[in-house]
Amino acid sequence: MTKSLEEVHQSVATQHKKTGFRKILAFLGPAYLVSVGYMDPGNWATDIAGGSQFGYSLLWVLLMSNLMALLLQSLSARLGIVTQRDLAQASRETYSKFINYILYFLAEIAIAACDLAEVLGMAIGINLLFDIPLIEGVLITVLDTFLLLFLINKGIRKMEAFIIVLVVIIGFSFIFEMIFAEPELNKVIYGLVPSIPSSAALYIAIGIIGATVMPHNLYLHSSLVQTRKFDRTPAGIKQALKYNFIDSTIALNLAFFVNAAILILAAATFYKNGMFEVAEIQDAHKFLEPLLGTKWAPVLFAVALIAAGQSSTVTGTLAGQIVMEGYLNLRIQPWVRRIITRLIAIVPAVIVILIYGESVTGKLLILSQVILSLQLGFAIIPLIHFVSDKSKMKGFHISRTTQVAAWIIATIIVSLNAKLVYDEISSWLENSNHPTVLWLTVVPLAFGFLALLLYIIAKPFIAKAKSNIENHSPHHLKLQYTPKESYSKKNIAISVDFSKADEAALNNAFELGGIDAQYTLIHIVETVGALMYGGNVDDHETTIDEKLLLEYKDMLSQKGFKIETELGFGKPNTVIPKIINLGNFDVLVMGTHGHTGLKDILFGTTVDKLRHKISIPLLIVKK
Template identity: 55%
Template sequence: MKDAQQHRSLDDVHESVPVHQGKSKFKRLLSFFGPAYLISVGYMDPGNWATDLAGGSQFGYTLLWVLLMSNIMALLLQSLCTRLGIVRGKDLAQCNREIYPKRMNFVLYVLAELAIAACDLAEVLGMAIGLNLLFGIDILWGVLISFADTFLLLYLQRLGMRKLELFIVGLISLIGMCFLAEMFFAKPNLVEVVQGFVPTLPNTAALYIAIGIIGATVMPHNLYLHSALVQTRKIEKTPAAIKRALKYNFLDSTIALNIAFLVNAAILILAASVFHKNGMHDVAELQDAYRLLGTTLGSDWAPKLFAVALILAGQSSTITGTLAGQIVMEGYLRLRISPLLRRLLTRLLAIVPAVIVILVFGDKEVGQMLIFSQVLLSMQLAFAVIPLIHFVSDKEKMGAFAIGPVVKFFSWTIAAVIAVLNFQLVFEEVRGWLQALDNLAVQVLIVAAALGLLFLLIMTLVYPWVLKRKPTRLDVHSAFEELQFNAAASFRTILLALDFSKSDEKVISQALQFDPKDCSLVLVHIVESASVKYSGEHSNDLEAREDLARVEKYADFLATKGYDVRFELGFNNRVKAIKKSCEKYGVDLLVVGSHGHAGLKDIIFGETVNKLRHAVKIPVLIAQ
């Protein structure tokens, strides 16, 4: 448990949700509900819709059993993720870093990031298509508008994990209500719907669609995400508490993933009852489905509800993709970056390719980009599933909670089915690319990449069995034994940043803690008057003259206490001016006052302290 405490997954929300400790089982169950709903949105994202539409329009209700089988596979795999996160206290990325070699882990990290970018691409395109269908907004502008939701996740994360989960549940509920209304308009044949759950494959084309449905259902980033999200619950590390947590998380997963199954089934049933029934067997594009729904059902509400659900699906899925990106980056690279930067990078990796393709080829290639995103996801899935099964099978690490022979058999069977079907899907797509390309060098590059991925897959499977190595410590920070402690150096020159507010009292009080015989003081105040802002330079306006007189009063007071005091005014930019003064006087310590505001007020009034900490290369003392 020591490593888990030193490097916690989603550190800012780790064990932030208390579990109900009373006698009420229902309240205890509710306290565990939430993580699986964030996972479930990945199973109903816009990337799944095309395969569901194609399956329903071509083969009616025949492939409903494939959706059910995919859902059962997903439920087993997600339950393994919760087991790993709860028992080991580590997410999948952290466990990979512990077992696999450094270079191999880097490749696995790159593949995981590609999968997240591919998922985000599908969500960006889905939202853009939805905006286009509903409001007539150009696809390109819709893609750019989707960039705005970068800031939605940051706001939701500030509200706390439970509110984020509640927001996602709300979106899922709205999506479900949209398709419930669609079923009312479509009036499917219930007898034929039930018959669709009997396993059957009419032809090889149906097999290909079935592969696509399975490939688009299980999302690789969800495996990383779920193993981290379950750690947001604060549970005791006793066998009884862990067993109870596993049970409640399984119920959470069962309900959430069945909701996702019902949404996917509703899309397929809608396509079967509206398109297949009327002889429209080649509907796979989201835009085609939207246009045909209105003419076939004779209602304007049907296509509008379809577009609304599409926008909601894209919006909800993009949130989970960002969280997954944070997990894989911290787990594989031990690198934590600003949530805003993390979100911007994830979104740009999706938006830039989409914008380029739309500018070059136009809107007609949007459908192909959706397919391409699903192929990328398929390529990565096996690299997440295989290590997961290895880790939860390890009796040394999992103890009594390691999976048994029966679960292990079904897990490896599912892994084999997923690997074969996904590689079949990838093979078909790559073969199409090779046939369409005339450039031999590019063809060789594609084949070499495919062979490299195959070799990596074999290594992922074999390494934990044959080439075991000593686990790598997961500490984010240096080991205690590696640290060297020396006596603190004395501060010869101390700069006091003054803003003429109540915080100045605290800044001056901190300065008085130092012996006048050991240090000298530099007082700095930054003038930000209108004329300074306009000219960007020094000013001798009324405000600057009054500010200088006030700084002199501070200097005179400190001089009476025996301090050697110098003072000056800085102009315009607080951070740059204070940094310049620190360099000018060779300052050893910077003392600043806390501004006492956060959030929206930081945007309105400006935020100095945090920027200063990164701008200067000396200790910063924040007087609060």
């Protein structure tokens, strides 16, 4: 199985930090990348709409959402730390292919909705600060992709530092906004008491929950915690869980401060002055200066908006990569994946702005957050099942109390979403000129998603989750060796990757060497840990690969072949030539997956880079 964000997997060492503070510092970082999703432009839209329409009365929704987020993100981190699986990978190992395709599709919709909010928010910020047209601002956001590639090539710590700087900019901007706005503290405190003024407030409240407890963040956090390399002992895992919880608590409380500040700003300026319909970020920016009496208020607002859009778009594209690789076991070149993610968001944004103009961006932002909320159940429920599973969590499963709290949160979110969907569909049926079309399309679709949700809830209770090693078992190989009178090779190297391509490579190698030749099976571990630590790496994939290589050796030795094994670490096109050139081999046999052209760009290629570096013949065999 490929590792989550393989290029940075286990790339941050934590074992050799001598003081407690330095140890904690080594673990701090992943939650800050997650927290920016909780203060992205989509949150701004729902917070401004909530504050301008209902004053301080929805502050309690933000607080409740933050507590929900803290629990759920800690569960997500626990899954990644203990199992070395992200949420998408764990889902693929548990549910059928068909179910996983649907879950993948829903996750992609959520990420597209999230990225749409980030693209629009950053474009609005650029438009407000530099007076660049909104369409051009949207197109400029494509450049984020290249910034992300630059940052991730510099290492995950550099990326985390960049994100933290942006979070600090946002935080300081709103500290000054609060000073300018002078909110009424007694009303702020009263706003923490639960109340829903109207059905319109429910829609905004669900949007706030969707914007705060974001589904893609659950996939992201379970992956990012795996960038830390720590002792895989029970004590080491326990320590990693503790430090990551501290990381999450600090980061998410900062996000809560930003969200609360935006809502309070809207309440203290727009609601206070009877401007209940301010939902557009552009309108909020325009009215800040005359209402607060300072030119710095709108400038700081725009700067914070750009920082929020920039930071959250980085994490959104990473989540897209995690979801695709996790659900589909499909690893394409990271830059291709990130450009695809960005285009999925940019194209709808451009079309909507061209057709309806810039005035609908606020409604589009809020809709994107409601879509996120509707997808939450399909991410939260599997997560709760996984971290409650004693066998999967190896003794680090959550307590009964935590399970109850998690299920209560899931029930609240799913119930609110069910209420929203019912109300929306009822409204469409009443106002539609063609209700039959809705009865034949939207209603069955809603029931279909309800059935899927019930299935996801029930399945782990009625059947044990299957843990499937995605690698090709040696016992599935069809070996077709037929003895003949003479053979041309005595010492043969065979590159294996535990896929179906191995079958063709082995059969062709035996045709060259027969039963008397010496065969060396070469496999390369390609994780970031392998790149960083070589043969000293100790991760899940290395353990599985070593086991499978020995199974290959045992099975072939029983058939009478002379087998040696060689496990390398790093990039195949670099490590295989080193092994070959140090050995005394007559030929290298390598199976291929048969992709060329565009697929080489997507998946990368080993053969072309390798063949010029070895001094012996290379036999390439298609499966």
